[in-house]
Amino acid sequence: xxxxxxxxxxxxxxxxxxxxxxxxxxxxxxxxxxxxxxxxxxxxxxxxxxxxxxxxxxxxxxxxxxxxxxxxxxxxx
Numbered sequence: 001x002x003x004x005x006x007x008x009x010x011x012x013x014x015x016x017x018x019x020x021x022x023x024x025x026x027x028x029x030x031x032x033x034x035x036x037x038x039x040x041x042x043x044x045x046x047x048x049x050x051x052x053x054x055x056x057x058x059x060x061x062x063x064x065x066x067x068x069x070x071x072x073x074x075x076x077x
Contacts, residue, residue, distance in 0.1 A: 001073050013063075013070040020056070020063035027052035 030049035 006070075006073050009066070009070040009073050013066040016059070016063040016066040020059040023052065023056040023059040027056045 027049065030046060030052040
């Protein structure tokens with residue numbers, strides 16, 4: 001594999017890592033919005049947290065694909 005190809009894979013990997021980290025931080029911040037439902041003891045999470053978790057899962061899949069592609073290009077065997 002050419003050095004330019006490896007560099008491109010590395011750039012995709014690092015961009016995906018950054019996006020995944022940002023989405024995880026957003027989900028963590030949104031989790032602070034947990035609140036009880038009515039007067040009962042059952043907590044609920046905000047719709048923002050649910051959306052953040054879905055976004056995090058999507059970003060994680062992209063990150064893992066980019067990571068695996070990069071690692072397979074640079075690691076032996």
